Amino acid sequence: MKIGDLARTAQCTVETVRYYEREGLLPQPARTSGNFRDYGREHAERLRFIRNCRALDMSHDEIRRILTLAEQSKGRCGAVNAVFDQHIAHVDERIRELEQLRTSLSVLRERCQSEQAVETCGILQGLAEMESEQRPERHTHLG
Amino acid sequence: MKIGDLARTAQCTVETVRYYEREGLLPQPARTSGNFRDYGREHAERLRFIRNCRALDMSHDEIRRILTLAEQSKGRCGAVNAVFDQHIAHVDERIRELEQLRTSLSVLRERCQSEQAVETCGILQGLAEMESEQRPERHTHLG
DNA sequence: CAACACCCTGTAGTTACTATAGAGTCAAGC
DNA sequence: GCTTGACTCTATAGTAACTACAGGGTGTTG
Numbered sequence: 001m002k003i004g005d006l007a008r009t010a011q012c013t014v015e016t017v018r019y020y021e022r023e024g025l026l027p028q029p030a031r032t033s034g035n036f037r038d039y040g041r042e043h044a045e046r047l048r049f050i051r052n053c054r055a056l057d058m059s060h061d062e063i064r065r066i067l068t069l070a071e072q073s074k075g076r077c078g079a080v081n082a083v084f085d086q087h088i089a090h091v092d093e094r095i096r097e098l099e100q101l102r103t104s105l106s107v108l109r110e111r112c113q114s115e116q117a118v119e120t121c122g123i124l125q126g127l128a129e130m131e132s133e134q135r136p137e138r139h140t141h142l143g
Numbered sequence: 144m145k146i147g148d149l150a151r152t153a154q155c156t157v158e159t160v161r162y163y164e165r166e167g168l169l170p171q172p173a174r175t176s177g178n179f180r181d182y183g184r185e186h187a188e189r190l191r192f193i194r195n196c197r198a199l200d201m202s203h204d205e206i207r208r209i210l211t212l213a214e215q216s217k218g219r220c221g222a223v224n225a226v227f228d229q230h231i232a233h234v235d236e237r238i239r240e241l242e243q244l245r246t247s248l249s250v251l252r253e254r255c256q257s258e259q260a261v262e263t264c265g266i267l268q269g270l271a272e273m274e275s276e277q278r279p280e281r282h283t284h285l286g
Numbered sequence: 287c288a289a290c291a292c293c294c295t296g297t298a299g300t301t302a303c304t305a306t307a308g309a310g311t312c313a314a315g316c
Numbered sequence: 317g318c319t320t321g322a323c324t325c326t327a328t329a330g331t332a333a334c335t336a337c338a339g340g341g342t343g344t345t346g
Binding site: 048081087092094102112117118124141142 | 188191192195196198199200209212213215218219220221223224227228230231234235237238241242244245247248249251252255258259260261264266267270271273284285286
């Protein structure tokens with residue numbers, strides 16, 4: 001099948017498919033005499049796997065690692081589990097970060113209970129005078 | 144003061160300062176005879192404001208809007224509050240997304256209770272066979 | 287043959303930085 | 317005055333995961 005057909009099976013765009021090929025996530029397919037990409041069932045399964053991982057917010061690096069581990073014919077899935085666990089840990093961490101952020105935002109928001117002149121707005125004053133602790137190092141790809 | 148001094152007051156890099164100037168967040172400063180940027184107190188206050196907003200994960204667009212609103216001499220802070228509230232809503236939404244993701248990941252993780260051959264690993268099987276619902280449109284800049 | 291839908295490669299853009307190259311400026315010490 | 321080291325400058329490129337578009341080619345249908 002051609003690239004448009006493949007993209008439709010995975011509910012993504014042809015640009016994304018080509019991108020995954022450039023990134024090495026999808027193997028290069030055969031070509032027709034007109035130089036069109038020609039995909040079979042294996043590519044469709046691989047793309048679906050990739051898209052499922054993306055739906056779970058896994059990064060390309062994580063997906064690559066899992067694909068490599070899954071292809072090792074003597075492989076045990078312990079290492080796959082480890083990648084997955086790390087991803088879960090990153091999600092947990094990002095949730096915590098955002099919850100802390102939410103708390104900070106709430107505190108600041110409470111400083112302005114009703115519309116007033118900008119000179120007296122507690123939010124703006126807060127933004128101006130905060131001793132901004134530096135945002136923690138970004139440990140996760142999740143935004 | 145020179146750019147390195149300014150950056151140190153805001154605990155960021157000179158590259159970030161120059162970037163904010165290019166992005167229009169920081170006004171262009173005066174220059175010395177040697178073409179070095181020359182900053183005063185107002186720039187330091189503005190940079191601090193920007194860094195505080197960034198510490199709260201506000202996007203450049205949001206910061207721009209707040210700065211514009213704050214500079215309107217007849218301004219009331221209602222519109223500032225609206226920007227802020229929208230940001231809070233985005234944080235809430237992103238937290239929800241991540242919590243749903245966490246649930247999906249947990250369900251999948253439970254499918255592999257102990258290390259085994261990759262062919263029988265429930266995680267890998269799950270990743271292969273999921274009917275991936277498309278990830279929801281991204282409504283927030285928060286990752 | 288024309289029209290249309292699709293294909294191709296290459297390039298650029300999004301966001302918020304971060305890094306580097308190559309050259310210039312400035313101040314302190316000898 | 318010269319050297320050295322720290323800092324400054326502009327320009328460019330890279331990060332991640334796409335997304336969009338230009339300009340040209342292919343294939344099918346009427």
